[in-house]
Amino acid sequence: MARAATTSDAFNAVAEPRRRELLALLVVRELPVGALVAAMGIDQPSVSKHLRVLRDVGLVRVRRNGRHKFYRTNAEGIRPLHEWTESFERYWSHQLSRVKERAEARTKSNPDSTAKETEE
Amino acid sequence: MARAATTSDAFNAVAEPRRRELLALLVVRELPVGALVAAMGIDQPSVSKHLRVLRDVGLVRVRRNGRHKFYRTNAEGIRPLHEWTESFERYWSHQLSRVKERAEARTKSNPDSTAKETEE
DNA sequence: TTGACATATTCCCATATGGGTATATATTTT
């Protein structure tokens, strides 16, 4: 199979830098597509397509006003990503983690650990 | 252009569910490829290829011991993702974003506005 | 050396991509 669709989940949707930029802009205040086209350096169809992806995964919401469509970030959609990354926080927070975990891993899964500390 | 390479940054690398699974396993303790193959339900070449991607973006480190290679998550590499998602935290934290902003825009007094949001 | 074991790489292929360009749809204005 090929790579998962960008619309398969928030992780895939957010992998694209332009879409992260859109989310950052639209979390402050809602904006119409035209304003996004002006703010970023890309043409309108690209913006619309990126918004479509974000919409499909629930990362943005739309509101129509006349011929304008106002988009805004749905921050709740980012929460799962935040929580996933958060589960790694304790492993970088203290620098002692590395050394400590290493000793831990040695006793558990690496009985014959006379090997040198080749960290690379 | 096509989609950015999975090795272009951590965002793209973690978009793949299997790779997130690998990172979760390898953050607890280092493991050889064989153990990962057994733990996950996929064949060895796939595991090796996923590890290659994670390695290219610095999300895992390798240590060789004989014919085994022990991989372990480099939690520091997840930090940028955490910080990016964190910049959205204040917008979901107290649910105040949506409702509050909306009420703000509606300077008109609306005493009995406990009704549900008309959004979507 | 040969053989067994562990991991990495190469090949093929169906699929989704994102940018560009053109066109379609929707809404307001004249």
Next chain:
DNA sequence: AAAATATATACCCATATGGGAATATGTCAA
């Protein structure tokens, strides 16, 4: 009505993908 405006979609295409299968590389044991 038509024209102007705002946004969305369709199309083409070069590119990277991830899985499977086969093969290559590396390391230890006999």
